[in-house]
Amino acid sequence: MSVETPEKSYPVTPRNRVKRLHERGAYDREAVHAVLDSALLCHVAYVIDGQPFCTPTMHWREGDWLYWHGSSASRMLRHLKAGTPVCLTVSHLDGLVLARSGFHHSANYRSVMCFGKARVVDDPEEKRKALKGVVERFYPGRTAQLRPDQPQEVKATMVIGMPIAEASVKLRAAQVGDDEEDFALPVWAGVIPVTTVIGKPETSPHVPSGVSIPEHLALYDEGRPLDDVLIEAQALYERHGG
Amino acid sequence: MSVETPEKSYPVTPRNRVKRLHERGAYDREAVHAVLDSALLCHVAYVIDGQPFCTPTMHWREGDWLYWHGSSASRMLRHLKAGTPVCLTVSHLDGLVLARSGFHHSANYRSVMCFGKARVVDDPEEKRKALKGVVERFYPGRTAQLRPDQPQEVKATMVIGMPIAEASVKLRAAQVGDDEEDFALPVWAGVIPVTTVIGKPETSPHVPSGVSIPEHLALYDEGRPLDDVLIEAQALYERHGG
Numbered sequence: 353m354s355v356e357t358p359e360k361s362y363p364v365t366p367r368n369r370v371k372r373l374h375e376r377g378a379y380d381r382e383a384v385h386a387v388l389d390s391a392l393l394c395h396v397a398y399v400i401d402g403q404p405f406c407t408p409t410m411h412w413r414e415g416d417w418l419y420w421h422g423s424s425a426s427r428m429l430r431h432l433k434a435g436t437p438v439c440l441t442v443s444h445l446d447g448l449v450l451a452r453s454g455f456h457h458s459a460n461y462r463s464v465m466c467f468g469k470a471r472v473v474d475d476p477e478e479k480r481k482a483l484k485g486v487v488e489r490f491y492p493g494r495t496a497q498l499r500p501d502q503p504q505e506v507k508a509t510m511v512i513g514m515p516i517a518e519a520s521v522k523l524r525a526a527q528v529g530d531d532e533e534d535f536a537l538p539v540w541a542g543v544i545p546v547t548t549v550i551g552k553p554e555t556s557p558h559v560p561s562g563v564s565i566p567e568h569l570a571l572y573d574e575g576r577p578l579d580d581v582l583i584e585a586q587a588l589y590e591r592h593g594g
Numbered sequence: 595m596s597v598e599t600p601e602k603s604y605p606v607t608p609r610n611r612v613k614r615l616h617e618r619g620a621y622d623r624e625a626v627h628a629v630l631d632s633a634l635l636c637h638v639a640y641v642i643d644g645q646p647f648c649t650p651t652m653h654w655r656e657g658d659w660l661y662w663h664g665s666s667a668s669r670m671l672r673h674l675k676a677g678t679p680v681c682l683t684v685s686h687l688d689g690l691v692l693a694r695s696g697f698h699h700s701a702n703y704r705s706v707m708c709f710g711k712a713r714v715v716d717d718p719e720e721k722r723k724a725l726k727g728v729v730e731r732f733y734p735g736r737t738a739q740l741r742p743d744q745p746q747e748v749k750a751t752m753v754i755g756m757p758i759a760e761a762s763v764k765l766r767a768a769q770v771g772d773d774e775e776d777f778a779l780p781v782w783a784g785v786i787p788v789t790t791v792i793g794k795p796e797t798s799p800h801v802p803s804g805v806s807i808p809e810h811l812a813l814y815d816e817g818r819p820l821d822d823v824l825i826e827a828q829a830l831y832e833r834h835g836g
Contacts, residue, residue: 367645404639404641405639406637453741483696487696497781498696501695501697535800542796546790551689554784556784578687
């Protein structure tokens with residue numbers, strides 16, 4: 353959270369410059385953070401001996417840092433230890449775009465690619481804070497109700513942190529771009545929106561009877577778009593100081 | 595589609611072996627194809643000068659081949675021309691898993707990582723078939739209604755094909771795995787499902803009045819899970835010979 357007078361935008365370099373359809377690109381922090389914060393799932397690309405890997409994982413953000421975690425034994429995390437370059441991408445599918453020509457079929461989406469060098473979070477205090485963050489960022493207020501982490505759990509978990517060196521947002525949020533000469537064709541065209549929504553909570557059979565869904569999960573309201581919930585959760589998390 | 599007596603499973607090598615929580619892993623074609631076919635969006639990882647990139651794109655499948663496409667000018671596609679190694683990953687988020695400890699918080703998901711070497715589809719007949727496939731696979735029956743692709747559109751589009759050399763599925767589809775000694779804690783735990791659903795179609799303002807949503811889009815029924823629609827579309831596509 354301790355970004356002193358941050359620049360409004362991330363730097364633009366040959367690596368992150370949006371080359372195709374650059375009118376769809378953005379580099380400002382607000383746009384980058386909005387795409388990152390409205391998702392729980394990201395994809396991390398890294399290289400081992402020339403071979404690219406693309407691993408899905410949960411991410412969370414503290415200022416200009418991205419975090420993800422996993423088992424201390426995982427292949428991805430063992431290799432990221434060394435500070436190898438990483439590209440962390442978050443994408444949302446928002447709609448299917450159907451045109452009168454094959455060529456103009458498309459999709460509405462929001463995506464962000466973040467570049468940086470990842471490092472293991474091994475400072476005990478930073479790691480403790482990060483492991484609190486991964487729960488608290490998604491479920492603000494929850495960690496106070498949980499039993500404390502046990503030392504062997506902290507040891508078995510590896511946390512990776514990456515300062516965002518460069519980032520770029522790319523998105524499409526528009527109606528179909530049919531050619532004018534195709535407008536009169538008697539074929540339906542338009543956008544079919546898709547949304548990821550919250551379902552009905554399924555209580556674990558091991559929860560004592562009488563324990564109901566807590567107030568801190570009220571934002572996970574059935575039918576609500578996940579994006580909205582996650583943006584709200586991040587705002588609450590930041591407001592309460594993480 | 596022309597896979598002669600395919601093996602039931604993709605080969606397992608050090609590259610695709612699921613190392614962590616291997617009870618969550620699978621390599622059989624049916625499981626791999628099920629995850630691939632229920633998504634429109636994938637992430638492609640590739641390496642340029644040692645730097646990993648993770649690019650979101652649409653993919654589609656023909657037998658053991660994966661295809662994606664884009665502008666002939668795109669950075670990703672220009673570099674994939676050379677036959678560089680690629681990891682194409684598809685992930686679905688199915689639920690948030692909330693436990694009585696930070697450690698057992700998790701997510702329900704289905705993911706597949708596919709490894710192979712990508713190549714440009716430049717044979718005119720294969721490219722024509724692929725460009726039909728990218729529409730027809732998602733909207734079976736639609737290409738017959740569209741105006742034909744124009745030569746400059748085909749030229750401006752690059753299609754990449756990759757035979758799946760190795761693949762592995764990893765998933766979690768379970769209730770929370772709380773420790774037995776935490777069962778009595780008076781804290782709610784369970785799964786909050788998330789689902790990506792079809793919304794209400796938005797007709798382009800340039801569609802002539804009187805043209806309604808065609809029968810071939812009936813499967814994109816409002817409120818239906820996108821996964822189910824895409825699985826059904828792929829089955830229809832395969833049944834009608836692509």
